[in-house]
Amino acid sequence: MTRTVEPIGRMDPYGAEHIAVLLLTVVLAVVAVVVARRIRDTTAEERVLTTCGWTMLTVTVLWTAWGMTPGQWNIDQSLPFQFSDAMRFITSIALLTRAGWAIVTTYFWGLTLNLQSIITPDLNYFDLPVLEFAAYWFLHITALIVPIAFVWGLGYRPTWRGYGIAYGAAVAWAAVAVAVNAVTGANYAYLSHAPVGPSVLDLLGPWPVYIVWEAVLIATVWALMTWPWESRSGRLIPVVDRWAAVRRDSSPVRELAGS
Numbered sequence: 001m002t003r004t005v006e007p008i009g010r011m012d013p014y015g016a017e018h019i020a021v022l023l024l025t026v027v028l029a030v031v032a033v034v035v036a037r038r039i040r041d042t043t044a045e046e047r048v049l050t051t052c053g054w055t056m057l058t059v060t061v062l063w064t065a066w067g068m069t070p071g072q073w074n075i076d077q078s079l080p081f082q083f084s085d086a087m088r089f090i091t092s093i094a095l096l097t098r099a100g101w102a103i104v105t106t107y108f109w110g111l112t113l114n115l116q117s118i119i120t121p122d123l124n125y126f127d128l129p130v131l132e133f134a135a136y137w138f139l140h141i142t143a144l145i146v147p148i149a150f151v152w153g154l155g156y157r158p159t160w161r162g163y164g165i166a167y168g169a170a171v172a173w174a175a176v177a178v179a180v181n182a183v184t185g186a187n188y189a190y191l192s193h194a195p196v197g198p199s200v201l202d203l204l205g206p207w208p209v210y211i212v213w214e215a216v217l218i219a220t221v222w223a224l225m226t227w228p229w230e231s232r233s234g235r236l237i238p239v240v241d242r243w244a245a246v247r248r249d250s251s252p253v254r255e256l257a258g259s
Contacts, residue, residue, distance in 0.1 A: 010124045011121060011123040011133065013120055017133075018121065024141075025118065025144065029144070032146075032149040033148060035149075035153070036152075036153020036154050040154050041250075045154070050096060052095050053093075053096035054096070056088065056095060056139075056142055057089070057092035059135070059138060060089060060092060071127065075185070076186045077124070079180065081176065081177050081186075081189070082188055083170070083173060083189055086173055087106065087109045087110060090105050091106045091110065091142065094106045094146065095146060100240065100245035101241070101243050101245050103158075103245070103246050104165060104166050104245045104246055105165070107150065107151060107156075107158050107166070108163070108166040108167070109166065110143045110144050111144065112218065112225075113170070114143045116200050116201075117140050118144060119200065122195050155249035156246045157229040157234060157237055157247040158226050158230075158245070159226070159246060161243065161244045162226070162243075162245035163223065166222065167218070167222060170218065173189070174189055177189040178191050178192075192207075193207050194207050229247070237250075
């Protein structure tokens, strides 16, 4: 397949715009935790999460559709097979349903795989830089803040089973991306070659060596992200979903006092 649209520019990593966005992300994460703790176990919790979920889903669908229009079509960018593409839909599901599998997937994917796109953004401009900039950062920042709010604000805790679910989902999505890359010649999930710009993957060696190290590193980091919640005291918190993927601390007053 041919690439019908070429970028007209790109955002420079660690330029003034990027630094400003990083600072904004930190502020929004703090605000999200504070708000989540205030609405926790109140009638407002359902209303706020549902509103955020529909907002995230609407923006995700519109942005995906926009990328597939004739004027925007680019085989390397338009199909929704990046990890971040799947994560946007999963984040929306987590907000709308509070399904345990979706919450743990947003926790592990959002705080690691998504973080790469925030720290070393690969943001190309094709037509409307302002719109593309806003959509990119809205979707990536939301995918980072939502799991932070769920875990540190609303008291959800990943379990070892949730760790396995999230890792299995990542492997399955990588297999899908590899198949799509083989058919289209694209590079979704950076599984066919390294990103064009600087990336944290540069630290893991050349392709395909970095894929192996990435799998090992992700398994290790995610295990470390699970272990504190599954300590002896953590196991006393009840499981709250059918897949046993998450627990939920029902003691917001005690948590606030200890924070």
